[in-house]
Every structure is written in structure tokens, then in C-alpha cells.
Amino acid sequence: VANPPDRAKDDSSVGAKNGQLSRAGSLTVLRRTNSKSKLASSSSSRTSSIAESDSYASVDLGTDKLPPIDTPEASHVCSIRLRNILRRIQNGEVPKEDLYKNLEYAASVLESVYVDETSTVKDTTKNSIEPPTPQPKSSKERLTDEDDELSEVEPDAVPTEVRDWLALTFTRSMNNVRRRGQEKPKFRSVAHAIRAGIMVDRIYRRLSSSSTLHIPPAVLQLLKGMDDWSFDVFALNSAADGHSLKYVGYELLQKYDLVTKYKINSSMLDSFLLQLEAGYSKYKNPYHNLVHGADVTQTVHNILSQSKLAHWLTDLEVFATIVAALIHDFEHTGTTNNFHIQTGSEFALLYNDKAVLENHHICASFRIMRSEESNILNHLSREEYREFRALVIEMVLATDMSFHFQQLKNMKNLLGMPENIDKQKALSLVLHCADISHPAKDWSLHHRWTNQLLEEFFKQGDREQELGLPISPLCDREKTLVAESQIGFIDFIVDPSFTVMTEMLEKILTPLQKAARSEEAISEEVFDKSDKSKYVLSTPWADCLAINKNKWKEQAAKDAEERKRKEAEEKSKVPNSNTNNNTTKAPVPADKATPVVNCSTGKGGN
Numbered sequence: 001v002a003n004p005p006d007r008a009k010d011d012s013s014v015g016a017k018n019g020q021l022s023r024a025g026s027l028t029v030l031r032r033t034n035s036k037s038k039l040a041s042s043s044s045s046r047t048s049s050i051a052e053s054d055s056y057a058s059v060d061l062g063t064d065k066l067p068p069i070d071t072p073e074a075s076h077v078c079s080i081r082l083r084n085i086l087r088r089i090q091n092g093e094v095p096k097e098d099l100y101k102n103l104e105y106a107a108s109v110l111e112s113v114y115v116d117e118t119s120t121v122k123d124t125t126k127n128s129i130e131p132p133t134p135q136p137k138s139s140k141e142r143l144t145d146e147d148d149e150l151s152e153v154e155p156d157a158v159p160t161e162v163r164d165w166l167a168l169t170f171t172r173s174m175n176n177v178r179r180r181g182q183e184k185p186k187f188r189s190v191a192h193a194i195r196a197g198i199m200v201d202r203i204y205r206r207l208s209s210s211s212t213l214h215i216p217p218a219v220l221q222l223l224k225g226m227d228d229w230s231f232d233v234f235a236l237n238s239a240a241d242g243h244s245l246k247y248v249g250y251e252l253l254q255k256y257d258l259v260t261k262y263k264i265n266s267s268m269l270d271s272f273l274l275q276l277e278a279g280y281s282k283y284k285n286p287y288h289n290l291v292h293g294a295d296v297t298q299t300v301h302n303i304l305s306q307s308k309l310a311h312w313l314t315d316l317e318v319f320a321t322i323v324a325a326l327i328h329d330f331e332h333t334g335t336t337n338n339f340h341i342q343t344g345s346e347f348a349l350l351y352n353d354k355a356v357l358e359n360h361h362i363c364a365s366f367r368i369m370r371s372e373e374s375n376i377l378n379h380l381s382r383e384e385y386r387e388f389r390a391l392v393i394e395m396v397l398a399t400d401m402s403f404h405f406q407q408l409k410n411m412k413n414l415l416g417m418p419e420n421i422d423k424q425k426a427l428s429l430v431l432h433c434a435d436i437s438h439p440a441k442d443w444s445l446h447h448r449w450t451n452q453l454l455e456e457f458f459k460q461g462d463r464e465q466e467l468g469l470p471i472s473p474l475c476d477r478e479k480t481l482v483a484e485s486q487i488g489f490i491d492f493i494v495d496p497s498f499t500v501m502t503e504m505l506e507k508i509l510t511p512l513q514k515a516a517r518s519e520e521a522i523s524e525e526v527f528d529k530s531d532k533s534k535y536v537l538s539t540p541w542a543d544c545l546a547i548n549k550n551k552w553k554e555q556a557a558k559d560a561e562e563r564k565r566k567e568a569e570e571k572s573k574v575p576n577s578n579t580n581n582n583t584t585k586a587p588v589p590a591d592k593a594t595p596v597v598n599c600s601t602g603k604g605g606n
């Protein structure tokens with residue numbers, strides 16, 4: 001066979017769409033250590049890395065031992081084989097029969113994928129679903145009245161400290177309620193959505209498992225679990241040598257084909273992700289660090305993909321959602337909004353005591369995205385940029401915990417109305433839930449996150465003590481009731497949030513299901529056949545929440561025993577415990593242990 005043109009070095013030979021390796025998508029970028037250095041040409045290095053790393057590339061060119069054409073690994077193996085052949089063609093080493101057999105195999109693999117896609121989904125492109133009818137504005141405008149649902153909590157249900165902390169952190173005053181313009185959500189064509197979903201899922205699974213990506217093998221292995229609810233982000237971070245955020249960001253932008261769609265330059269993306277990681281590491285926080293950023297982003301992805309909510313969204317909305325999750329705690333100072341306000345910090349001054357940290361996360365990360373070396377948005381049109389920015393701002397501002405009760409109440413009201421759910425509100429709730437999701441994950445993950453968060457709170461408490469400020473609830477390392485606080489957090493914050501989010505997803509996705517059924521294209525994993533009228537979502541968080549709450553209850557009982565024992569011990573040490581003298585302090589009752597911080601201001605802390 002005569003040497004053909006050098007296609008392996010030709011960018012255009014490496015397709016960019018729908019599961020072919022995109023050039024921008026080559027993870028050559030991940031091998032770089034210096035974000036400012038220029039990328040080496042990736043095509044040839046990818047080619048050789050494939051050849052070296054895979055046994056299909058080193059054996060003879062027979063096709064007998066290749067996997068059956070309709071198996072998941074076939075296309076991956078096929079791509080490796082074709083790359084190998086390309087390489088060998090350059091040296092004139094490929095016998096014609098081998099070339100013929102391999103091309104035949106490749107064609108069959110492609111045909112099997114094509115047949116598979118078209119038979120799974122009936123061609124419905126001619127009958128795309130009409131967007132739902134717009135609803136009058138007036139009913140939505142009734143929803144913005146603030147209230148404090150904590151007032152419904154029985155006074156004795158939680159210790160005072162936990163109640164104070166809930167009030168301080170998760171409520172806010174009336175005047176901060178944001179209103180948005182009405183936007184009518186639109187469904188994409190159902191056929192398009194389902195086809196795209198199936199394609200993206202399948203293709204991405206292949207791409208993720210591909211040895212063509214320059215990701216350390218251990219990281220690659222762990223990234224395969226990205227769709228799991230209790231994904232172990234700590235394990236990923238260890239395997240990734242502390243770069244979990246970068247890998248999660250890169251992986252997801254590839255998965256949703258956003259790198260190709262928005263022509264994101266690999267070098268800029270690399271620089272952007274590395275700068276994000278640096279910002280998350282700036283204050284060396286035990287909890288609000290890059291692993292938390294990676295965790296929240298992966299959780300958002302889990303919700304979008306497992307519920308199939310992603311099908312309801314445009315590419316730009318998915319892009320904004322992932323970026324919002326990635327940046328949502330950028331340059332977090334490891335202290336709460338309330339601490340910024342009380343200490344009159346620069347940030348508090350800059351943002352007038354309103355959503356202090358959240359404003360900073362957004363502002364500082366848009367600054368990065370605007371910079372020349374990290375401008376991942378430079379191919380967005382003016383209109384796309386405006387929409388993207390508005391959505392990111394809305395979502396990240398809604399991670400201000402003081403907005404929590406208002407946010408839930410607004411969404412509950414929307415759920416009771418006939419109109420469609422505002423996409424920005426829906427996505428904001430998804431991000432908020434992901435942000436507080438660790439109590440709804442496996443105990444080992446939740447327990448570790450809780451310890452890290454409390455350590456961060458305690459450090460703030462230490463600083464407050466040094467500054468002569470009242471120690472904030474949950475920030476006193478000597479007195480905080482850890483187990484009780486977690487029970488309160490689960491009962492009053494996390495559980496209600498996930499309940500509302502579940503109802504919201506059902507409301508959004510039920511019409512999609514109905515439309516899909518009418519097109520005879522129901523995806524069985526998503527829609528429960530036993531109840532044909534309702535979308536049934538898998539809710540792995542529900543079991544985890546119940547299990548974790550029980551564990552904390554057991555822990556609370558043990559802690560109470562321990563406190564009693566210590567109290568008795570203390571008493572027995574003091575000969576005359578009734579007389580208060582100057583040298584002996586009376587033990588503080590456990591449920592009054594932490595000083596009460598005035599929360600009547602309604603100012604929230606994050």
C-alpha cells in the first residue's frame with residue numbers, strides 16, 4: 001500500500017463531534033505542569049501513546065481476537081487499532097489483507113452503533129414537541145414573600161445552640177429577595193433530547209475509559225465512577241495528586257461536549273482550572289477547598305445526568321451550571337459571611353454586607369475567565385456570554401445559605417402552580433442541594449466532610465475569641481454539640497431541600513416523559529413502568545440521609561452519657577459544689593453551652 005497523506009498529523013482527521021476524539025479534547029493538556037507553557041502538538045503524541053499503551057496496538061493486525069462489534073469496548077478498541085494502522089502505514093508496513101479486514105471491522109462497529117441509535121429512538125424529528133404554553137406573570141410574582149420557617153420548629157426540638165446556628169446561617173431579611181424576569185422554559189425536541197442523551201452517555205463512557213486520554217491510570221479508573229451518587233472525591237484527589245477539581249472540570253466539560261461546542265482552547269482551559277485550584281487553596285481551608293469544589297461539581301453532574309434534567313437544558317445552560325459549580329466557593333476565606341460582617345472585612349465593605357463571599361466567588365472567577373490566558377468564554381457570542389453570566393451569577397448567589405428558607409419557599413410555591421419551573425430557579429436549587437449534599441452521601445464521606453467543616457468553624461471560633469467577639473454557634477471547639485448539630489442540619493436543612501428538589505424534578509420531567517411515551521421512545525431506566533403517569537426519580541440520597549441521621553443519634557446518646565459522666569466526675573472532685581467560690585466554675589449545662597449570637601438582624605452567615 002502506497003503511503004497516504006499524513007492524516008494522523010492532520011487536525012481535521014481527528015473529528016470533533018459526537019464521540020470522535022476532539023482535538024481540543026485531547027488531554028495532552030493535563031500533562032503540562034506549567035500553565036503558561038504552550039501546548040505541544042497533541043495529535044502525534046496521542047497517536048504514539050495509544051500505540052504504546054494498548055495491547056491492541058502491539059499485536060498483529062488480525063481481527064479475530066477483537067471484541068464483537070456490538071460490545072461497548074468495540075469502538076474504543078477499533079479506534080486504537082486504526083491509529084496503530086495509521087502509524088504503520090506511514091512506514092509502509094500494512095499488508096492489504098490486514099487493512100481490508102480492519103476497515104471491514106471498523107465499518108461494522110460504526111454500523112452497529114448507527115443501527116443501535118436509530119432503532120432505540122424512532123425518528124421523531126418531524127414531530128418536535130411544542131414548547132409549553134407561556135403562563136401569566138402575575139401568579140409568579142406572588143411568590144416572593146419572605147418568611148422564616150424556623151419559627152415552625154418546636155422550641156424543644158433542637159438544642160439552643162443548633163437553633164441559633166440555623167437561624168444565623170440559613171435565614172435572611174426581606175429586602176434581599178431577588179426577583180427575576182419571567183422566562184419561559186422550553187423543551188428541546190424530545191427526539192433530539194433522548195437521542196443526544198443516549199449518544200452522549202455512550203460516547204462519553206467510551207471516551208472516559210479510553211487509554212488515549214493522558215490521565216494517570218488511577219485517576220482514569222476513578223473518573224469512571226463520576227456518575228455514582230457516593231463518588232469518592234477524596235480517593236480521586238489522592239490519585240490525582242491534589243488536582244481533583246481540574247480533572248472533574250475537564251472530564252465534565254468533555255462529557256457534555258462543551259469543549260468542542262464552545263471551542264474552548266485546551267491551554268486556556270488548563271490555565272483556568274489550575275487558577276481555580278490555586279484560588280481554592282489560597283486560605284488552606286480544611287473544608288472550603290478544591291476538593292469541596294470538585295465534590296459539588298460532581299454532585300451537580302450526578303443530579304443533571306441521573307435525573308436526565310440535562311435533556312431539559314440547552315448546552316449553554318449545562319455549561320453555565322458546571323462552571324457555576326466549579327467556581328461556587330472560589331477563594332473562600334474559611335470564615336462565614338457573618339464573620340466578614342462582624343469584623344468589617346474588606347469583602348464586607350466591598351459588597352455592603354450582602355452575600356459577601358458569594359459575590360467574591362463570582363467576581364474573582366469572572367476576572368480569571370476574562371483574562372487572556374484563561375478565557376474559556378472567548379468563543380461565546382455576546383448574547384451567549386450575557387446569558388451564561390446571568391445564570392452563573394444567579395446560581396452562585398443562591399448558594400448564600402441565608403437565602404435557604406426563602407429559596408425553598410419560593411420553589412414550593414412554584415410547584416403548586418400550573419406554570420413551568422423557571423430554569424434559573426431550578427438550577428439554583430440543584431446547586432444549593434449539591435452544596436449541602438454530603439450528609440446525603442455514604443457515612444464515610446459525610447463523616448469526613450463534617451469533621452473538616454467543624455475544624456474550619458473551630459478555627460473561626462479561635463479567631464473570634466482572640467478578637468474578643470462572641471463565638472459564633474458551632475464554632476466553639478470546647479462546647480459544640482457536634483452530633484446534635486448534624487441531626488438539626490439534616491432535619492431542618494438537607495432533608496427538606498432534597499424533598500423539594502425531588503418534587504421539582506418530578507414536575508419538570510413528567511411532561512417530558514409523557515411526550516417521550518407518545519413518541520414511543522421511553523427510556524426504561526428513568527421512567528417507572530408501574531406508574532405511567534408520573535416520572536419516578538431514583539433518590540439515592542434518601543437512604544443515606546436516614547442512615548446518617550441514625551448514626552448521629554447514636555452518637556448524640558453516647559455524647560450525652562459522656563457529658564453526664566464528666567459532670568458527675570467534676571462534681572465529685574469539688575468538695576462543696578453548692579458554694580460558688582472564685583476558683584471553681586460551675587459546669588455549664590450542655591444544651592446552653594455555646595454563647596448565643598444575636599440573630600435578630602436576620603443576617604446570614606455562610
Ligand code: AMP
Nearest residue numbers: 169329399401435436450453486489606
Ligand atoms: P458553602 O459554604 O457554599 O459550601 O455552603 C455550604 C454551607 O452549608 C456551609 O458553609 C455550612 O454553613 C453548611 N453546612 C454544610 N455541611 C454542614 C454540616 N455538616 N454541618 C453544618 N453545616 C453544614
Ligand code: ZN
Nearest residue numbers: 296328329435
Ligand atoms: Zn460550597
